[in-house]
Amino acid sequence: MNVPSLQSHWNLLRAACGNLVRFLPRTLVVLLCLVAVIFPFVTALTISEGVQFQSAISVLEGADFYVTGNAAGSSIPLPMEDLERLEALEGVARAVPRIVGRTYVADRVITLVGLPVDATPPPAVGLNQGGPLRNSGDVLVGSSISKTYDLEPGTDFRFPIKPRKTFHVAGVFSSDCTIWSSSVIFMSIEDAADLFGMEENVTDFLVYAEPDRAFEIDMRLQEEEKSRRFGPLTNIRVQSRQLVERYLHRGFNMRMGIFTAFYTVAFALAVPALLIVSGFGWADRRREVGMLRVVGWQSSEIIEMVAWENLVLSLMGACIAFLASFVWIRLLNGLFIAQFFIAETGLVPDFPVPSRFLPLPLFFSFLLALLLTMTGSLYNTWRLATIAPAEAIR
Amino acid sequence: METRAKGPLLFCAILLFLSLSVLALDAHRWKSLSDREMRWFQELTGGLGMGAVAAPVWSVIDFDPRLQPVDESKLWPVPGSYSYSPASTSSVTRFREVLKDSDPAKTSKEE
Amino acid sequence: MISRGQPMIQTEALTKIFRRSRARDVVALQNIELSIDQGRYVLFQGPSGSGKTTLFTLLAGIAHPTRGCVLFQGEDLSRLSDVALCRLRRDRVGFIFQDFQLFPRLTVLENASIALLPLGLSRSVRFLKATALLERLGLEDRLDHSPEEMSGGERQRLAIARALVNDPELILADEPTSNIDADSALRVAALFRELNEQGKTLLVTGHRDDLLRDADEIYQLDRGEIVHRDRGGAG
Numbered sequence: 001m002n003v004p005s006l007q008s009h010w011n012l013l014r015a016a017c018g019n020l021v022r023f024l025p026r027t028l029v030v031l032l033c034l035v036a037v038i039f040p041f042v043t044a045l046t047i048s049e050g051v052q053f054q055s056a057i058s059v060l061e062g063a064d065f066y067v068t069g070n071a072a073g074s075s076i077p078l079p080m081e082d083l084e085r086l087e088a089l090e091g092v093a094r095a096v097p098r099i100v101g102r103t104y105v106a107d108r109v110i111t112l113v114g115l116p117v118d119a120t121p122p123p124a125v126g127l128n129q130g131g132p133l134r135n136s137g138d139v140l141v142g143s144s145i146s147k148t149y150d151l152e153p154g155t156d157f158r159f160p161i162k163p164r165k166t167f168h169v170a171g172v173f174s175s176d177c178t179i180w181s182s183s184v185i186f187m188s189i190e191d192a193a194d195l196f197g198m199e200e201n202v203t204d205f206l207v208y209a210e211p212d213r214a215f216e217i218d219m220r221l222q223e224e225e226k227s228r229r230f231g232p233l234t235n236i237r238v239q240s241r242q243l244v245e246r247y248l249h250r251g252f253n254m255r256m257g258i259f260t261a262f263y264t265v266a267f268a269l270a271v272p273a274l275l276i277v278s279g280f281g282w283a284d285r286r287r288e289v290g291m292l293r294v295v296g297w298q299s300s301e302i303i304e305m306v307a308w309e310n311l312v313l314s315l316m317g318a319c320i321a322f323l324a325s326f327v328w329i330r331l332l333n334g335l336f337i338a339q340f341f342i343a344e345t346g347l348v349p350d351f352p353v354p355s356r357f358l359p360l361p362l363f364f365s366f367l368l369a370l371l372l373t374m375t376g377s378l379y380n381t382w383r384l385a386t387i388a389p390a391e392a393i394r
Numbered sequence: 395m396e397t398r399a400k401g402p403l404l405f406c407a408i409l410l411f412l413s414l415s416v417l418a419l420d421a422h423r424w425k426s427l428s429d430r431e432m433r434w435f436q437e438l439t440g441g442l443g444m445g446a447v448a449a450p451v452w453s454v455i456d457f458d459p460r461l462q463p464v465d466e467s468k469l470w471p472v473p474g475s476y477s478y479s480p481a482s483t484s485s486v487t488r489f490r491e492v493l494k495d496s497d498p499a500k501t502s503k504e505e
Numbered sequence: 506m507i508s509r510g511q512p513m514i515q516t517e518a519l520t521k522i523f524r525r526s527r528a529r530d531v532v533a534l535q536n537i538e539l540s541i542d543q544g545r546y547v548l549f550q551g552p553s554g555s556g557k558t559t560l561f562t563l564l565a566g567i568a569h570p571t572r573g574c575v576l577f578q579g580e581d582l583s584r585l586s587d588v589a590l591c592r593l594r595r596d597r598v599g600f601i602f603q604d605f606q607l608f609p610r611l612t613v614l615e616n617a618s619i620a621l622l623p624l625g626l627s628r629s630v631r632f633l634k635a636t637a638l639l640e641r642l643g644l645e646d647r648l649d650h651s652p653e654e655m656s657g658g659e660r661q662r663l664a665i666a667r668a669l670v671n672d673p674e675l676i677l678a679d680e681p682t683s684n685i686d687a688d689s690a691l692r693v694a695a696l697f698r699e700l701n702e703q704g705k706t707l708l709v710t711g712h713r714d715d716l717l718r719d720a721d722e723i724y725q726l727d728r729g730e731i732v733h734r735d736r737g738g739a740g
Contacts, residue, residue: 005625015622017399022610048446048486055444055487057432058458062441066460075462098440100461102450109451113439120438126431177435180443180457203461206440239460243492244444247459251445251489291606294567295620295667296595298588312406319409326416341486343456344448351448357420362413386587390568393606395608395615396628 012301016308023285027313034317034372035324037270038365040340042325045361047334047341050354052252054178059244063096063206064214065221066244070237077201078234086205089220091213097202099192104160105145111184114192126181129153130171133188138170144182144350146172162195175351179342182351214241271375289384290392299385306381307374314369322362329355445487459489511579513543513675513706514564518573521559521729533559535729536573541708543674546701546719548737549710551726557710558603560726561677564708565600566590577675595620599668603680605660607652607667613639614648617666638666642696658689665696676700678709682716694719 020027067086069076086095099114117133124132130153133140141151146169151157155169173181193199209217221238228235289302328337334353339345342353384392436442443458450457455465519537522530534556541547549557562568563575566582575582577597582590594600607616618635626634639645642662652660661681668676678697682690694715701707701719709716717723720737 007627008623008625011396011622011625011628014396014399014403014628017402018395018397020402021398022395044486051446051487054432057429058436058441058443061433061436062460066441068461074464074466096440100442102454109449111442111450111457113442115438115440121434124434126434126438173435174431176431178432178443179446179448181435183449184439184442186439237463239463244441244460246492247463247489248444250492251459251487287606288608291608292619293591294565294594294600294606296591296593296671297620297623298591300588301623312402315406316402316409319406319413322413323409323416342446342448344451356424357416359417362417388568390562395611395619395622397612397615 008301009304012305013308013312016305017312019305019309020312030313030373030376031317031320033270034313034369035321037266037372038318038321038369039324040266040337041368042321042361042365043329043334043337044341045364046325046329046355046357047338047353048252049356049358051179051342052248053356054180054354055248055252058178058180059241059248062241062244064209064241065207065217066239067205067207067221068203068237068239070235075203075237076234077198077203078205078236080200080202082234082236083202083205085224086207089207089217089224091210091217091220093208093210095208096206097189097204098206099189099196099198099203101192101196101203103195105157105185106149106160108145108148109183110142110145111180112192112195113184113186114189114195115186117188124171126174126177127171128174130169133170133186135168136188137166137168137191138187139167139191140171140173140184140186141169142173142182142184143175143177145185147350159195165195167191179351179354183344270372286384287393289381290389290394293385293389293392299382302385303378303381306377310370310373310377314366314373317369317373318362318365321365322357326357329353445489447487455489455491456487459491463489463491465489465491511576512540513545513578514708515540515576516564516573517576519560519563519570519575520572521556521563521568522571532729534563534570537729537731539724539731541706541722543706544701544704546697546707546721546737546739547709548716548720548723549708549726550712550723551710554728555726556729557726558679559729561600561679561708561710565598565677566594567600596671597674599671599673599676601661601664601668601676601678601681603683605652605664605684607660607663609651609653612649612651613644613655613663616652616663617670619667620670635666635670638670639663642666643692656689657685658692661685661689661693665693669700673705675706676708678707678711680710682711682713691715 067078067082069078080097083095083097086092096116096119099112101112102109103112104110120132122132127140128143129146130140145151149157151169151172153169153171156166157169158164158166167187173184175182189202193201207217207221218240225236225238292302293299328334334349336347338349338353339347342349441460444460445456445458447457450461453466454462516537516539519534519539520532521534522532524530537560549560551557559568563570566575566577569583577593582593585593608619611619614632614635617639618631621631621634636645636648639648642665644659644662644666647655647659652663655663661684665681681693681697685693690713694713697707697709697716698719709720718738721739723735723737724731725733725735
């Protein structure tokens with residue numbers, strides 16, 4: 001049995017490339033289909049990597065424990081007096097009360113965060129305009145809010161839920177602070193409590209452990225949680241950093257919702273679409289395959305040539321989709337498409353769309369493209385390459 | 395059959411080179427990326443935001459499960475408790491409530 | 506594998522029926538018995554639909570008979586694997602179609618050398634072999650042209666070049682002179698004569714006088730059967 005030489009494989013590869021040019025309309029249409037299918041896939045993965053990076057920082061720089069009130073399974077505010085109980089736990093370095101809520105600025109939902117002013121970490125590297133909070137009523141606003149409503153440092157404004165209270169813009173967050181900072185207004189906890197009408201209450205406590213004492217505090221907080229279940233004190237829910245990390249890992253591995261459904265449907269449709277598309281010029285192809293058999297080409301050689309065509313097409317398609325994704329996300333900041341991957345973004349994102357281009361998405365794109373093209377053409381080719389040549393050229 | 399083979403091969407090589415360049419450039423950019431502003435913001439706010447949602451318009455869990463680990467949209471009066479929240483349908487993240495174990499040692503084993 | 510003393514090509518009760526789902530089956534060939542020795546020049550004649558083309562496709566191994574068999578130097582083609590059959594067609598059989606069956610998007614040089622591509626020969630070697638053949642057939646000025654830019658006679662010569670590139674022992678030419686001008690037909694007839702003088706076995710269909718003159722044997726086909734056998738001008 002003759003083992004094909006490297007030269008024969010190289011010849012077949014060159015023949016395959018020549019075919020791609022000879023049947024140019026078909027090549028272009030298949031490429032377009034591949035790019036259309038792979039582009040959202042690559043974009044989703046790269047944005048996911050970028051957001052995951054920011055999320056990891058959010059978890060890392062956050063508290064060791066988050067203590068919220070719990071009623072009927074939902075979070076409720078806790079009384080401020082619980083702060084003393086938490087601070088008194090052995091091993092707790094500090095406990096910080098926090099108010100986090102949603103409200104409107106004009107017609108837009110924003111996240112409002114209130115923390116003790118003395119907890120602000122210096123220096124204020126995340127502000128690109130203005131400075132930190134100094135007086136009551138001072139706020140720091142996200143870049144998107146500042147841009148949309150012209151809220152520059154020194155500007156005064158009011159919230160619809162408390163129109164009598166005036167707030168003063170002290171600084172504006174840099175858009176590099178993470179995607180969440182763009183829609184945030186930060187103020188003192190006293191101002192937040194006044195705004196929401198929840199004096200003496202907070203939405204959660206941030207508990208920071210002394211070094212190497214997190215486990216110990218976890219146990220104590222579990223006991224505290226259990227002890228409150230049937231007592232007069234408000235029930236609490238404790239979320240440790242470990243638990244939060246589980247959210248992180250699971251949340252990024254679950255591509256749920258309509259995006260997944262769309263993608264599955266798109267993938268399923270892509271296969272028959274490619275079957276049809278790869279049938280373009282198939283009458284000519286059928287005759288050619290028949291003639292190749294007449295002059296002595298073996299079925300395996302014909303199939304190898306078509307496989308090379310698919311390989312080259314897949315590589316081109318994957319690379320084009322990858323590069324298109326790069327251009328669209330980095331140079332156009334995800335114009336029009338970022339909203340499909342980061343909710344509440346809008347047509348033109350107000351912040352740099354986070355993204356990270358890694359080798360694995362490129363590789364998977366190539367495999368996906370190869371699967372699609374092979375499914376679309378290899379079976380037809382195999383059929384033609386195995387019937388009698390006279391039938392194929394008829 | 396091979397006369398015009400150079401074109402696709404060359405095009406492929408250029409695309410591959412550009413793609414690998416993008417990977418290399420991005421890797422370099424990540425190494426030199428300053429996350430100072432990000433860390434400062436997260437320290438300031440005590441950790442805010444985890445999901446691929448810019449603002450908690452629909453449900454809070456997809457924005458940050460630390461704030462509200464319950465998917466409120468499941469409580470909406472919708473048959474089958476299907477979540478119509480765009481935050482759960484159009485992003486690349488999806489947080490679901492994690493059942494917390496009372497034994498931290500067991501929790502850490504599951505990690 | 507050459508079995509010395511065996512005829513070049515033989516058929517035993519060769520029958521081909523084309524099955525039609527909505528019409529009556531077509532019996533293209535019926536019990537054809539042939540024995541052609543090596544080096545012979547055999548002409549097949551018959552009206553349109555007599556089964557000449559079908560017979561040639563079966564002899565070349567590019568179609569399968571319904572009944573009977575084709576023996577190529579003693580080897581039953583139906584018992585050969587697909588790989589062996591392909592090798593046979595590549596190395597030992599050259600087929601020239603009535604309608605040329607050229608690759609319209611390939612150049613003359615590529616068309617002529619197409620059979621050599623999977624053999625592991627470099628492009629320069631393949632093109633060298635093909636060029637030599639094309640020069641012999643008077644197509645040296647057309648190497649970079651496509652078949653669409655050529656006359657019928659030139660296309661026929663290109664089809665011949667493609668069939669001869671691997672120096673086959675058996676050449677089947679189906680109506681090689683029917684679609685070309687008289688001058689080109691003369692050239693083709695002369696070429697066939699030359700090939701036969703070199704020891705090639707030639708099976709040709711056609712009605713031209715020069716083909717009749719050069720043939721060793723003439724078979725008349727009608728309605729799928731051999732109705733008459735005669736000696737040719739050279740027989």
